[in-house]
Amino acid sequence: MPKVGMQPVRQKQIIAAAIDTIHELGIEQSSIRQIGMRAGISPSLITHYFGSRDELYTLVLRHLNRELSRATVEGLRQANTPMERLLAIAAAQFDPAQFQPAVASTWFALWAGLSGNAEMMRFQTIYERRLASNIAHCLRALVPAKQVEFGVNCLLAMIDGLWVKAAQPTSRITTTNAFPIFRDYVVQLVAQLSRREDGK
Template sequence: MPKIGMEPLRRKALVDAALRVIADRGSLSVTMSDIARQAGVSPALAHHYFGSKEQLLIETVRSLLRQLRDDTVTALKAARTPRENLSAVIRVSFQADQFAPETIAAWLAFYAEAQRSEETRRFLVIYARRLRSNLLANLKKLCPPDAAGRIAEGAAAMIDGLYIRQSLKSAPINIEASIGLTEDYVTMQLRGIE
């Protein structure tokens, strides 16, 4: 008989375990058994909750996106001006849990998987659109629409690029330096159009 109330806890444990296993392997070539072992549950229980590895991986992407969305909403509530909103979006992109090695490894594995999986690709397109929209909405309050679009694309590219550089570990860039580089880019671009 399953314990009442355990399903949400076990589902979260499996998603967290999937992130750790993906990070360790550096790819999505993991099995349900690998993930279940990391979560401390049986493979049968993992299949019971998710049906398949693909569904567990999709839920892992959803979980990352939900966390990013929730953190962004919280950060935006604290900001008072469009420029503070931009800084909040940038800071959330690099906060400790988003910039953790296992999270970065998972994002990169999902980007690689998006070349084969339409569903994974769809989630990553959602991420890119949200990031651009959050940047663009505030930039449009600070500069003309064409400049806002260009600056938003550049800032989003910097954020994604700094993730890639961090994953290479050849020249790790810490959180504050990543925020600083992106903030400097936005500030210089805004100054250039004043």
């Protein structure tokens, strides 16, 4: 039996090791044994905490979603206006703790497996709906009502696009310059949509 109070620490170690292993080897080549070796923890202990490899990956995805949600909540606490809230949501998507190559690689690997894992699909759907809802709430105060859905889709697509580009080692988009690009895009998009007549 694990020592009392050790489980949260162990889980964080295992999740971090899983992210690094997937980044280095790819999700198909990663195994419980390799993840355990990187974490300095026996494979049997990983199975004790997480069950199967798929269950571990589901919890990794859940962890990543929670970290982005945490960054979003922290940013929103310091925002007052709709534009400040929108930029706070944007900043959370590129939080340095999450927006890094190893995490990006893991996101993409897990996304690719969503269709075959109902629990992972559920967690990802919840997160994406919450993100879209938060963006829409801000946009409703900034642009005509019939432009809100278009604006939400534009911003979601831009987020995903910058994550994809920043994960590529040869890309000009990096984890350093991605957020300034997105921030400027947010400002320009809101200005453009706010000038449109409602419904056009």
